[in-house]
Structure formats: C-alpha cells, structure tokens
Amino acid sequence: MESIILVGPRVCGKTSVGKILAERSGLPFVEADNEFARRYAAISDYASQNGWAKFRNVEAKMLVDICKEYSGSRIILAPGGGAVAHNQGEQYRQQNVELLRRFGEVFYLLPSPDLEQSAQILVARIEADAASASMRPSLTGRTSAAGEMLAVLKQRHLLYLAAAHYTLYTGPKSPAEIAGEVCGIIRAETAPMPITAATAR
Numbered sequence: 692m693e694s695i696i697l698v699g700p701r702v703c704g705k706t707s708v709g710k711i712l713a714e715r716s717g718l719p720f721v722e723a724d725n726e727f728a729r730r731y732a733a734i735s736d737y738a739s740q741n742g743w744a745k746f747r748n749v750e751a752k753m754l755v756d757i758c759k760e761y762s763g764s765r766i767i768l769a770p771g772g773g774a775v776a777h778n779q780g781e782q783y784r785q786q787n788v789e790l791l792r793r794f795g796e797v798f799y800l801l802p803s804p805d806l807e808q809s810a811q812i813l814v815a816r817i818e819a820d821a822a823s824a825s826m827r828p829s830l831t832g833r834t835s836a837a838g839e840m841l842a843v844l845k846q847r848h849l850l851y852l853a854a855a856h857y858t859l860y861t862g863p864k865s866p867a868e869i870a871g872e873v874c875g876i877i878r879a880e881t882a883p884m885p886i887t888a889a890t891a892r
Contacts, residue, residue: 693881694718694765694795695873698775698851700809700844702816703800705769707866712873713767720767721757723750723774734771743779750774751783758794768795775854776847788854796880798873799855802862806848810841 695712697705706722713720724734727750731737738746750771757768773779774787775797791797802812814836852858857876861869 694761694768695877696768696770696791696795696797697800698770698791698797698854699772699800700813700840700847700851701772702813702820703772703802704861704866704869705772705800708800708869708873709767709769711866711870715870715874716767718765718767719761721761721769723754723757723768723770726757727753727771743777747773747777747780747783751780751786754787754790758790765795773847776850778846784850792854792856796857796877797855798876799851799858800861800869801844801848801851801858802860804860806844807841810837810844814840 695709695718697709699705709720709722712718727734727737730753731749732740734746737749751774754770754774768791770787770791775784775791777784802809817836859869859872864872
C-alpha cells in the first residue's frame with residue numbers, strides 16, 4: 692500500500708475522510724494547512740502579508756519536506772485545497788503534482804460532476820461552520836461566496852482531474868462511506884493492506 696493523498700476544494704471532506712482512513716489504517720494523518728500554520732502562520736495572515744505567490748512557494752517547499760520526512764513510511768496526506776490546482780505560480784503547482792503522484796495514490800474528492808451543484812454544497816458547508824469560514828481567505832476577491840466557489844471550481848476542476856489517480860464524486864455520502872470507497876479502491880489495487888473494511892459511523 693502506498694500513501695493516500697486526498698485533494699479537492701475547500702470543505703470537500705479531505706480532513707474528515709483523512710482522519711477516518713488514518714484511524715482504520717493506523718497510519719499518521721498529515722494535514723498540510725495545519726502544518727503550514729504550525730510552521731509559519733495562519734494561511735490567511737501569511738497570504739495577506741506576503742502575497743499568494745510567496746505562500747505557494749513556501750507551500751511547495753513544505754510539501755517536499757513532508758514527503759522526505761515520511762519517505763520510508765506511509766501516511767494519509769491532505770494537501771491544501773489549491774496545492775495541485777492553483778494559478779499563483781505554475782512551477783510550484785506542477786512540482787506539487789509530480790511530487791504527490793510519486794509519493795502515493797491521489798484521490799480527488801468532489802460532491803458532484805455538476806460544478807454548480809458542487810459549489811452550492813460546498814458553500815453550505817462553509818456557512819455552517821462560522822469558525823472555519825473566518826479562517827478561509829478569499830481566493831478571487833468576489834463578495835459572493837457562491838460565485839467565488841463556482842469560479843474556483845471552473846478554474847481548478849480539470850487540474851484536479853489531471854492530478855488525481857482517482858476521482859470520487861461523493862454526493863450525500865458520509866465521510867465513513869467515502870473512506871470505505873477509498874479503502875476498496877486501494878484494496879483492489881494492492882496486496883493485503885492494514886485498512887479494515889468500512890463500517891457505519
């Protein structure tokens with residue numbers, strides 16, 4: 692079994708699914724946004740003070756560090772939402788894609804292939820979590836959350852698809868059900884692995 696990497700837009704389920712996968716497999720879960728905040732500063736603060744291009748440069752270097760740190764083992768990794776699909780430095784984005792695809796199996800999580808529907812679902816999740824919403828900087832400068840989310844998805848969707856080994860349209864499934872799908876795909880691709888079958892949570 693290789694490391695499992697979960698990519699996708701904000702609030703697509705990377706963290707909740709990643710934690711369940713880590714619990715079932717006994718592997719460490721590394722959330723890149725939290726790691727960035729631990730090493731440097733909250734992303735919203737860092738980006739406002741230094742600009743997005745600088746953030747993407749440092750983010751790319753940090754992902755290299757994470758992959759080196761765990762090069763002899765396996766982890767569940769959730770990069771930031773834009774790590775493989777941003778437009779703030781193509782060299783950094785492409786470096787991230789190549790690095791992560793070598794490091795493990797990349798899964799793209801999105802509620803629906805219909806981007807408008809996905810945008811509505813994702814915005815509803817953000818609005819339901821006021822604390823989370825306050826820590827998420829605007830990516831486009833739009834005042835409408837729904838308009839911003841749809842614009843970002845239209846910009847990034849094909850990049851996510853190209854970066855991922857697998858795409859999961861998650862719909863109304865719970866994080867446990869999504870984790871079960873990931874486990875099933877990995878199990879089908881590899882020899883016996885430490886992840887147990889999905890169970891209801």
